[in-house]
Amino acid sequence: xxxxxxxxxxxxxxxxxxxxxxxxxxxxxxxxxxxxxxxxxxxxxxxxxxxxxxxxxxxxxxxxxxxxxxxxxxxxxxxxxxxxxxxxxxxxxxxxxxxxxxxxxxxxxxxxxxxxxxxxxxxxxxxxxxxxxxxxxxxxxxxxxxxxxxxxxxxxxxxxxxxxxxxxxxxxxxxxxxxxxxxxxxxxxxxxxxxxxxxxxxxxxxxxxxxxxxxxxxxxxxxxxxxxxxxxxxxxxxxxxxxxxxxxxxxxxxxxxxxxxxxxxxxxxxxxxxxxxxxxxxxxxxxxxxxxxxxxxxxxxxxxxxxxxxxxxxxxxxxxxxxxxxxxxxxxxxxxxxxxxxxxxxx
Amino acid sequence: xxxxxxxxxxxxxxxxxxxxxxxxxxxxxxxxxxxxxxxxxxxxxxxxxxxxxxxxxxxxxxxxxxxxxxxxxxxxxxxxxxxxxxxxxxxxxxxxxxxxxxxxxxxxxxxxxxxxxxxxxxxxxxxxxxxxxxxxxxxxxxxxxxxxxxxxxxxxxxxxxxxxxxxxxxxxxxxxxxxxxxxxxxxxxxxxxxxxxxxxxxxxxxxxxxxxxxxxxxxxxxxxxxxxxxxxxxxxxxxxxxxxxxxxxxxxxxxxxxxxxxxxxxxxxxxxxxxxxxxxxxxxxxxxxxxxxxxxxxxxxxxxxxxxxxxxxxxxxxxxxxxxxxxxxxxxxxxxxxxxxxxxxxx
DNA sequence: GTGAAAGCGCTAACAT
DNA sequence: ATGTTAGCGCTTTCAC
Numbered sequence: 001x002x003x004x005x006x007x008x009x010x011x012x013x014x015x016x017x018x019x020x021x022x023x024x025x026x027x028x029x030x031x032x033x034x035x036x037x038x039x040x041x042x043x044x045x046x047x048x049x050x051x052x053x054x055x056x057x058x059x060x061x062x063x064x065x066x067x068x069x070x071x072x073x074x075x076x077x078x079x080x081x082x083x084x085x086x087x088x089x090x091x092x093x094x095x096x097x098x099x100x101x102x103x104x105x106x107x108x109x110x111x112x113x114x115x116x117x118x119x120x121x122x123x124x125x126x127x128x129x130x131x132x133x134x135x136x137x138x139x140x141x142x143x144x145x146x147x148x149x150x151x152x153x154x155x156x157x158x159x160x161x162x163x164x165x166x167x168x169x170x171x172x173x174x175x176x177x178x179x180x181x182x183x184x185x186x187x188x189x190x191x192x193x194x195x196x197x198x199x200x201x202x203x204x205x206x207x208x209x210x211x212x213x214x215x216x217x218x219x220x221x222x223x224x225x226x227x228x229x230x231x232x233x234x235x236x237x238x239x240x241x242x243x244x245x246x247x248x249x250x251x252x253x254x255x256x257x258x259x260x261x262x263x264x265x266x267x268x269x270x271x272x273x274x275x276x277x278x279x280x281x282x283x284x285x286x287x288x289x290x291x292x293x294x295x296x297x298x299x300x301x302x303x304x305x306x307x308x309x310x311x312x313x314x315x316x317x318x319x320x321x322x323x324x325x326x327x328x329x330x331x332x333x334x335x336x337x338x339x340x341x342x343x344x345x346x347x
Numbered sequence: 348x349x350x351x352x353x354x355x356x357x358x359x360x361x362x363x364x365x366x367x368x369x370x371x372x373x374x375x376x377x378x379x380x381x382x383x384x385x386x387x388x389x390x391x392x393x394x395x396x397x398x399x400x401x402x403x404x405x406x407x408x409x410x411x412x413x414x415x416x417x418x419x420x421x422x423x424x425x426x427x428x429x430x431x432x433x434x435x436x437x438x439x440x441x442x443x444x445x446x447x448x449x450x451x452x453x454x455x456x457x458x459x460x461x462x463x464x465x466x467x468x469x470x471x472x473x474x475x476x477x478x479x480x481x482x483x484x485x486x487x488x489x490x491x492x493x494x495x496x497x498x499x500x501x502x503x504x505x506x507x508x509x510x511x512x513x514x515x516x517x518x519x520x521x522x523x524x525x526x527x528x529x530x531x532x533x534x535x536x537x538x539x540x541x542x543x544x545x546x547x548x549x550x551x552x553x554x555x556x557x558x559x560x561x562x563x564x565x566x567x568x569x570x571x572x573x574x575x576x577x578x579x580x581x582x583x584x585x586x587x588x589x590x591x592x593x594x595x596x597x598x599x600x601x602x603x604x605x606x607x608x609x610x611x612x613x614x615x616x617x618x619x620x621x622x623x624x625x626x627x628x629x630x631x632x633x634x635x636x637x638x639x640x641x642x643x644x645x646x647x648x649x650x651x652x653x654x655x656x657x658x659x660x661x662x663x664x665x666x667x668x669x670x671x672x673x674x675x676x677x678x679x680x681x682x683x684x685x686x687x688x689x690x691x692x693x694x
Numbered sequence: 695g696t697g698a699a700a701g702c703g704c705t706a707a708c709a710t
Numbered sequence: 711a712t713g714t715t716a717g718c719g720c721t722t723t724c725a726c
Contacts, residue, residue: 004719006718006719006720007719007720008719018719018720018721019721019722022720022721022722023721025720026721050719050720051718051719051720053718053719053720054718054719054720054721055719055720055721056720057718057719057720057721058719058720058721058722059720059721
């Protein structure tokens with residue numbers, strides 16, 4: 001019992017050949033009921049578990065997919081992962097996860113390791129959109145789907161959230177509530193999300209003929225501190241904005257902290273919209289309006305796409321999904337001057 | 348180039364035998380510089396990546412450990428995972444993660460899959476402390492270390508956080524600040540953390556000769572709503588507690604929400620201590636005092652223990668680590684009557 | 695219905 | 711320094 005029992009051991013105990021044992025293990029039928037039972041009993045007795053390594057050396061697929069994320073501590077990824085995992089399980093796959101800590105090198109190592117282990121496919125949010133380190137995977141013909149960040153150097157299925165649309169809608173919502181002095185706290189412009197969310201902002205203003213005002217465009221770095229600083233900067237303006245849009249979760253947190261510290265009345269003196277729902281959103285008063293990403297769905301679709309690739313190895317064309325984010329309007333975004341009174345006037 | 352290149356292909360291209368190729372792959376030395384370079388070039392050319400399956404069929408270890416968590420969305424686990432991963436990487440191991448969604452059945456399946464894949468060891472927070480489903484792992488002689496929840500049926504190394512100590516210290520802290528009417532929002536008493544945190548509470552009161560008051564002991568279920576309800580119940584009391592201890596993160600959130608809704612002045616009218624640091628802790632005003640668990644360290648130690656088991660397969664005795672939680676005193680816990688005035692007494 | 699035997703890709707003696 | 715070869719545990723013809 002101790003140590004690994006092999007198919008040989010089972011065969012010996014059941015007094016049959018290994019071929020027959022193999023047949024029942026993979027229930028291919030064609031085995032007499034009696035022998036099958038004898039074998040089953042032998043398996044039980046020996047505590048046999050088949051060796052996947054030996055198996056997958058013959059068989060091509062491993063029914064395993066690898067998932068790679070840049071930062072396991074960012075709540076976005078566990079949610080996506082949950083979606084992947086659920087779909088994977090439904091389809092008889094095991095999803096294994098590894099985190100790169102935003103390091104391209106580590107990502108390459110993990111990738112290699114996954115390939116060595118013969119994963120059937122990979123879902124990843126890369127630490128490096130250039131994608132040169134994906135060469136190996138590509139060469140092996142292993143299907144890949146990119147999530148949240150696209151890959152430049154190689155074509156692969158991609159599932160993104162429509163950042164442009166999300167920020168557009170948030171800004172539009174505030175415009176329709178009468179705001180014109182709308183500030184944005186941008187993410188880094190060398191990242192896709194940072195760029196796209198800024199584009200949505202500009203597009204909304206443009207569509208409603210509101211000129212871009214440089215004073216209201218603050219560069220942040222997706223970090224909490226930069227959100228804090230940005231809010232402060234906006235508050236220092238002679239002509240303060242009446243609404244703020246923060247491009248991500250951390251900057252949302254920083255911004256709200258600052259607004260509160262400055263005793264700038266959220267929702268009243270300044271409306272607010274954040275990108276990505278955060279735990280504190282429903283905690284602060286007033287509750288935060290946000291653009292929420294369908295993370296679970298992202299995971300499900302990513303698996304879906306991957307699964308199709310795995311099944312029909314044919315060279316399907318590259319596909320790109322763009323999921324629509326959802327506008328969650330809570331209390332921090334309000335109509336400007338509900339009584340129709342203009343700024344600078346007395347009541 | 349397309350499709351898997353094998354060691355054979357490399358040997359052919361480099362015009363050497365597969366043995367020599369194997370030698371350079373595993374850099375065992377004893378290969379002339381020139382040939383080595385030829386082989387390296389051939390590897391590059393063919394895009395060869397060694398097949399881990401074929402390898403681990405001969406070699407015993409896979410340099411891979413499996414990590415199983417019950418709920419990937421609970422922020423506790425990603426943190427622990429980060430600790431495990433870091434140590435694993437430092438030691439040349441790859442950590443793969445899978446989540447059971449608190450299902451014993453799924454946990455069994457994952458375990459089996461991990462065994463099939465020949466993981467060298469497993470770190471898990473089980474969905475079922477009884478541990479009958481761990482039979483298979485045990486039989487295979489694969490080392491296991493339990494994290495945060497212990498395993499009853501089998502002996503294995505365990506790393507826990509000292510719940511009793513954590514809640515003891517929190518309550519003690521409040522006692523030393525003059526509080527006597529200290530309420531607890533308990534977790535389920537059929538879970539180890541729920542039980543232990545209650546024990547620490549009782550012990551602290553006992554040590555300071557404060558009689559247990561049933562009115563101040565509220566049963567919760569570790570869910571946010573129960574924390575909310577509990578706070579309400581306490582507020583309804585004729586003789587309200589002057590301090591509250593909440594046994595976990597979610598109930599902390601619920602409780603604080605309720606306190607705020609009831610306009611019960613946190614820190615002033617009622618002191619507060621939570622178990623587990625939460626994002627909102629530093630967000631609300633006043634900032635929350637909490638018992639914080641050293642999650643990263645838990646992960647590091649778990650790997651450490653596992654690694655030792657993997658290396659010296661000898662039957663070490665079962666080891667149990669209990670890490671001390673850290674008391675983070677912020678603003679929600681304050682001295683009762685800071686001027687030294689005793690309850691019911693005159694100065 | 696069952697078994698014998700040939701590999702799968704690799705490592706590790708054992709030769710040379 | 712390099713090659714030959716015997717397996718590792720398994721699946722899969724091909725016989726019987």
